[in-house]
Amino acid sequence: MSSQAVRADRGIITPFNVIAGIIVIMGMVLTAWRFAGGLGAVTNLDNHYPWGLWIGLDLMAGVALAAGGFVTSAAVHVFGMKKYSSAVRPAILTGFLGYALVVIALHYDVGRPWRLPYPFIMSQGTTSLLFEVAACVALYLTVLFLEFSPAAMEWLGLKRARLIVVRLMLLLTIFGVVLSTLHQSSLGALFLIAPGKLHPLWYSSYLPVFFFVSAVVAGLSMVIFESSITARYFADKMDETHKQQKTTVAFGFAKAAAFTLAGYFFAKVIGIAVDNNWHYLATGYGAWFLVELLGFVALPAFLFAIGAREQRLGLVKFTAGWSVFGIILNRLNVSLIAFNYHLPASERYFPSWQEIGTSIFLITLGLIAFKFIVTRMPILYSHPDYPDEH
Amino acid sequence: MALTRRKFLGWLGAGAAATTAAAVKPAVAASNKHFEGHPDSNAVLHDLVACVGCRRCEAACNKVNDLPEPDQPFADLTVLETKRRTTEKAYTVVNRYDGLRPSGQPVFAKKQCNHCLEPGCASACFVKAFTKTPEGPVVYNPKVCVGCRYCMVACPFEIPAYEYQKAFDPEVVKCTMCHPRIMEGKLPGCVSVCPTEALVFGKRKDLLNTARQRIARRPDLYVDHIYGENEMGGTSWLYISDVPFEKAGMRMDLGITPAPALTAGALAAVPMIAALWPVLLGGVYLMSTRRDKEAHQEKEDALKSAREQEQAAAKAALKKASEDAAKAQQKAVEKAVKDALAQAEKKREEEQKAKQQAQEAGQSPDGQGQESEEES
Numbered sequence: 177m178s179s180q181a182v183r184a185d186r187g188i189i190t191p192f193n194v195i196a197g198i199i200v201i202m203g204m205v206l207t208a209w210r211f212a213g214g215l216g217a218v219t220n221l222d223n224h225y226p227w228g229l230w231i232g233l234d235l236m237a238g239v240a241l242a243a244g245g246f247v248t249s250a251a252v253h254v255f256g257m258k259k260y261s262s263a264v265r266p267a268i269l270t271g272f273l274g275y276a277l278v279v280i281a282l283h284y285d286v287g288r289p290w291r292l293p294y295p296f297i298m299s300q301g302t303t304s305l306l307f308e309v310a311a312c313v314a315l316y317l318t319v320l321f322l323e324f325s326p327a328a329m330e331w332l333g334l335k336r337a338r339l340i341v342v343r344l345m346l347l348l349t350i351f352g353v354v355l356s357t358l359h360q361s362s363l364g365a366l367f368l369i370a371p372g373k374l375h376p377l378w379y380s381s382y383l384p385v386f387f388f389v390s391a392v393v394a395g396l397s398m399v400i401f402e403s404s405i406t407a408r409y410f411a412d413k414m415d416e417t418h419k420q421q422k423t424t425v426a427f428g429f430a431k432a433a434a435f436t437l438a439g440y441f442f443a444k445v446i447g448i449a450v451d452n453n454w455h456y457l458a459t460g461y462g463a464w465f466l467v468e469l470l471g472f473v474a475l476p477a478f479l480f481a482i483g484a485r486e487q488r489l490g491l492v493k494f495t496a497g498w499s500v501f502g503i504i505l506n507r508l509n510v511s512l513i514a515f516n517y518h519l520p521a522s523e524r525y526f527p528s529w530q531e532i533g534t535s536i537f538l539i540t541l542g543l544i545a546f547k548f549i550v551t552r553m554p555i556l557y558s559h560p561d562y563p564d565e566h
Numbered sequence: 567m568a569l570t571r572r573k574f575l576g577w578l579g580a581g582a583a584a585t586t587a588a589a590v591k592p593a594v595a596a597s598n599k600h601f602e603g604h605p606d607s608n609a610v611l612h613d614l615v616a617c618v619g620c621r622r623c624e625a626a627c628n629k630v631n632d633l634p635e636p637d638q639p640f641a642d643l644t645v646l647e648t649k650r651r652t653t654e655k656a657y658t659v660v661n662r663y664d665g666l667r668p669s670g671q672p673v674f675a676k677k678q679c680n681h682c683l684e685p686g687c688a689s690a691c692f693v694k695a696f697t698k699t700p701e702g703p704v705v706y707n708p709k710v711c712v713g714c715r716y717c718m719v720a721c722p723f724e725i726p727a728y729e730y731q732k733a734f735d736p737e738v739v740k741c742t743m744c745h746p747r748i749m750e751g752k753l754p755g756c757v758s759v760c761p762t763e764a765l766v767f768g769k770r771k772d773l774l775n776t777a778r779q780r781i782a783r784r785p786d787l788y789v790d791h792i793y794g795e796n797e798m799g800g801t802s803w804l805y806i807s808d809v810p811f812e813k814a815g816m817r818m819d820l821g822i823t824p825a826p827a828l829t830a831g832a833l834a835a836v837p838m839i840a841a842l843w844p845v846l847l848g849g850v851y852l853m854s855t856r857r858d859k860e861a862h863q864e865k866e867d868a869l870k871s872a873r874e875q876e877q878a879a880a881k882a883a884l885k886k887a888s889e890d891a892a893k894a895q896q897k898a899v900e901k902a903v904k905d906a907l908a909q910a911e912k913k914r915e916e917e918q919k920a921k922q923q924a925q926e927a928g929q930s931p932d933g934q935g936q937e938s939e940e941e942s
């Protein structure tokens with residue numbers, strides 16, 4: 177596999193570059209189409225479905241999956257778990273790119289993207305949970321940028337600026353945890369206002385709690401998932417510390433994810449019990465709910481626990497991917513699949529190919545940026561001039 | 567990390583203050599008083615018993631709001647074959663429901679913004695584009711709207727529509743209760759053309775009375791419920807009917823909680839999280855650094871004792887080694903001496919032997935000598 181990584185570094189015509197190139201060209205066409213023709217030209221959105229794939233996948237799932245940054249930096253900088261230190265920079269980088277993509281995706285989705293700063297500068301709709309989400313995401317993107325910046329400054333040789341940021345790291349981390357707690361949970365709270373539209377099995381006054389807890393799961397799983405990817409394609413960039421800590425991180429995070437998933441499972445069950453929604457379980461939506469609850473919450477909790485206990489790295493990696501998929505499924509359930517459950521099938525939404533294409537384009541942009549940064553900046557290795565920082 | 571305790575606490579304070587400042591907002595206070603709308607606010611009463619489904623209200627709405635030509639003319643009643651909702655081209659629609667009346671007559675129901683007393687759309691908008699006016703109408707300000715469409719998610723009656731086809735200035739659109747006309751003292755467009763008493767405009771208080779009177783006059787006919795009196799906290803568009811409301815496309819499962827109350831708890835939690843999280847995390851940090859220090863100290867101690875043990879062991883080993891070496895040396899010397907003596911003895915004996923042989927044989931000393939060399 178490392179031979180592939182080496183090859184990817186050399187020529188321009190590599191499979192990655194060719195596929196990425198095609199997707200980027202398609203994405204640019206779609207972008208022009210979207211902004212010249214309006215939302216109606218490229219999306220299947222309608223008056224019943226004001227929110228589609230770009231919100232369900234790019235915003236809801238994207239923000240959850242980018243939670244690895246705050247989870248990892250809190251574990252290392254606040255809880256003092258130094259044995260995971262090498263996981264911080266990759267997690268911060270993915271978090272930063274993830275949030276950056278969320279903000280880019282929002283520009284596609286809202287009707288007048290040039291007005292996105294309006295909630296802050298023109299008219300503050302403070303009764304809206306969306307205002308809180310917007311404020312926290314904007315602030316947190318800044319925090320992530322600062323947390324990521326030392327790597328870039330080491331690469332650029334900006335020693336003094338780097339030192340300032342490094343000294344602020346603890347403050348940034350705590351600020352990041354506060355902001356993440358707020359907006360991760362508020363994304364769930366957005367749906368509290370629509371009890372008539374979201375299926376009762378997914379609607380709960382605990383939605384903010386569910387969203388926060390599952391975001392922690394998503395963050396932990398993404399760190400494991402991503403480190404198995406980087407180990408495969410960027411092994412030549414990794415230094416000894418990273419290689420050694422890699423398995424420690426995987427098993428430690430797997431254990432944490434198993435616990436969190438177990439808690440999430442019980443919280444979800446309590447959610448049903450409190451609203452006495454048991455009878456819905458016998459319906460079609462109930463079966464789908466059980467698929468999510470048993471297949472993508474209980475099962476990964478169990479597999480993570482086994483993987484961590486028996487030190488089975490392969491199982492842990494597989495489960496990480498599985499649980500990431502489960503969180504994406506949950507966000508799609510809440511925002512699209514179980515949303516407008518009362519409408520007849522003919523009025524339900526399915527994304528257009530242009531919406532899917534744009535989402536793929538944005539994810540590809542993220543991968544390209546990740547590859548660019550990881551192959552240049554000290555993310556997977558310590559910079560020789562700053563050996564202690566990892 | 568170079569960090570003094572004082573500096574850390576200072577930052578903590580700054581962080582908490584910044585977060586709180588960013589997140590604090592007037593949380594909707596819990597209260598045992600139910601908001602009953604602005605006094606003297608207006609409303610419209612829609613009586614399903616009186617509605618004949620002529621669609622003149624739709625035509626009037628189209629006209630007073632300068633909406634685009636409809637796909638099919640308003641006089642064409644075949645439009646009623648399909649269930650419709652409000653769109654960017656129609657702020658109001660009339661739907662037909664068959665088979666509900668014993669007489670076989672169809673039921674017609676008009677749909678438009680209900681102008682909630684505490685609107686979900688207004689509470690959801692993050693730029694305050696919607697306002698509940700004291701006159702009753704809920705109005706929209708396109709100058710600040712970003713187009714996030716959260717208001718459409720929030721509206722329980724599925725009313726606001728979006729101009730998806732516009733690329734540069736799409737707006738959220740919905741019935742305005744003809745706010746501009748009301749301000750001029752005119753009736754809303756739809757009300758003004760209604761040929762029956764199916765639409766009545768007036769003060770909400772008065773219309774509630776009118777509705778009660780109509781129900782009281784024909785208790786055999788009307789369902790004993792005024793839709794909109796309490797639904798979602800109450801609305802400024804009221805309905806009475808002779809058929810169950812849910813059969814005429816009106817949801818009866820929405821409850822009487824006004825939309826803002828649904829998110830009040832989550833909003834109230836924000837300043838709490840912003841205030842408490844940094845303190846808790848700071849505590850955890852201080853604990854973990856202390857634990858680190860202790861662990862460090864323990865490690866030092868362990869290292870020290872290990873070093874001492876190691877030294878002792880090393881000394882012992884050295885001693886043993888030197889003793890062993892001395893012994894070995896002595897042995898070697900003894901052995902060498904012994905060997906040397908033995909060799910000397912042997913040589914002496916051989917020489918003697920050779921001498922004797924030479925003396926005895928006297929003839930071939932060379933061959934004998936060679937042989938003896940080979941033997942040794």
Ligand code: SF4
Binds near residue numbers: 679686704724
């Ligand atoms: S009916 Fe919908 S659009 Fe009209 S005021 Fe109520 S929430 Fe807003």
Ligand code: SF4
Binds near residue numbers: 695711717738
């Ligand atoms: S679409 Fe416009 S009016 Fe509706 S919530 Fe968003 S900013 Fe407010």
Ligand code: SF4
Binds near residue numbers: 626630757
């Ligand atoms: S009140 Fe005005 S805007 Fe609303 S439905 Fe009637 S005519 Fe249309």
